[in-house]
Amino acid sequence: MTDPKPAPKHYLLYGSERYALAILRPLQEAIRARGAEAAWFFDGPGAEDMVAGERLLTVEEVRAWKPLAVITSSNAVPHFFPGVKVETFHGFDAGKPRHIYVRGFFDLYCTTGPRDTAQFQAIADRVGHFSVTETGFPKLDPFMQEISGPLPPVRQPPVILYHSTFSPSWSAAETLYEEVKRLSRDSRWRWIVTFHPKMNPETTAKFKALQNEYLSFAENDNILELFPQVDLMCSDTSSALNEFLLTGKPVVTFKNRRPGPQLIDIDDPAQFESAIGRALARPPELLQAIREYADAIHPYRDGRSSERVLEAIDAFVARGAKNRRRKPLNLWRKLKIRRRIGYWGPA
Structure with missing residues (x-):
């Protein structure tokens, strides 16, 4: 008697703006190429632009689906969703004051290149409640051959x-x-x-x-x-x-x-x-x-940043899915997310 195949891993792609689709769709493709499953949750514009074959979940469905990881380009993420919280960023640092900052929501930052990696790693070394892995920017994967x-x-x-x-x-x-x-x-x-x-x-x-x-x-x-x-x-x-x-x-x-x-x-x-x-x-x-x-x-020219994000998640989970310190309580920001999404159930 053969052992049953393990259930496919679940990954939730979380967006609060339409541009999340362009950033995270290459990850969806990489997830599916692994034989895993991807689904989406939006708490802002974007869901109306999803296409056939893309799956949109409610809060209750997300919690029942139990994703291994929640991956987002946003600066915050619902703490009551299961899974490792991962930020891939929504763009490069253009010199605005709101790029290098930490809100205490994420377990893992997937940085785009050496400049950002150094800055986020310095913060991680100090605060201890998140990890940093340099992966490149998933949004660029489909275009890298064309633009580089x-x-x-x-x-x-x-x-x-x-x-x-x-x-x-x-x-x-x-x-x-x-x-x-x-x-x-x-x-x-x-x-x-x-x-x-x-x-x-x-x-x-x-x-x-x-x-x-x-x-x-x-x-x-x-x-x-x-x-x-x-x-x-x-x-x-x-x-x-x-x-x-x-x-x-x-x-x-x-x-x-x-x-x-x-x-x-x-x-x-x-x-x-x-x-x-x-x-x-x-x-x-x-x-x-x-x-x-x-x-x-962004030194990567191979179009494989999405695969590196998934590998970074695997590595983080393999070492216990924990960081040196717990994330801050973040009560006010968590309350704002609950209010925006309209969910008041258990975390």
């Missing part, structure tokens, strides 16, 4: 991607609107504009109204889909610009909060046109700085 190959020549005419973050204090969209308007009527360059889904609707409407034969507005859920179509990104302090730098192509920024040699950063709209010209010329020292920066934030 040899640098293609600049198109004729060149194509520029304009993207801005949504926060008024970080966004340059209104400041650069007149320049984008003027340059988008010039046949030298073509433009694709895309914004964060939380962008001020009035700003979005203004840029959509600029559409002409030289400028189009893209509403892709995953901005990575646009990267192979363009030669240059213009932005401000958006984490998407770090993803774009992995292509090896230049980025022009306006008052970036953490400028460096990998960027062409300006602080006056009058500099915008000349900065674009310099970026399209691709000076060798700029391309070298981009390569070095890309290796620091």
Whole structure:
């Protein structure tokens, strides 16, 4: 008599924004490739964009399903869900003050590259209630071959991607609107504009109204889909610009909060046109700085970050699924999550 096959492992993918789908779907694919099962829980936008074959659970169903791990790109996770709590992040550190911080919800952080790993490991060594494993960013897996190959020549005419973050204090969209308007009527360059889904609707409407034969507005859920179509990104302090730098192509920024040699950063709209010209010329020292920066934030080019996340979870479970210290009580934040989800049952 043969022993019955072990039940497949369960992994819950947890999202609070639509962009969780783009980040976590590669993990879903890797989970299924292992013969395991993936399901989703959303407490914000995103569930309406799920497709056939993807499984959405309620709170009660999650608790009965007993996932081995809850994996999320959010900064918090319901503590009353079973399983190891794992954060994969929702983007790279763009210099905003809310990237390197710890809220006490997670057992394991899966970091994107050496720069983040060093910062989170230093905190882990001090507080002791979470572990850190460098895995790479799952969102990039399906695109890595496409975005990390040899640098293609600049198109004729060149194509520029304009993207801005949504926060008024970080966004340059209104400041650069007149320049984008003027340059988008010039046949030298073509433009694709895309914004964060939380962008001020009035700003979005203004840029959509600029559409002409030289400028189009893209509403892709995953901005990575646009990267192979363009030669240059213009932005401000958006984490998407770090993803774009992995292509090896230049980025022009306006008052970036953490400028460096990998960027062409300006602080006056009058500099915008000349900065674009310099970026399209691709000076060798700029391309070298981009390569070095890309290796620091995400050195992986194999498209296997999702598999590394699952391996990190296996390793954490194998060593007892415990850290040196218990997580903080976090009562106020836990109460806020219960209120948002509407669950008041046992933890």
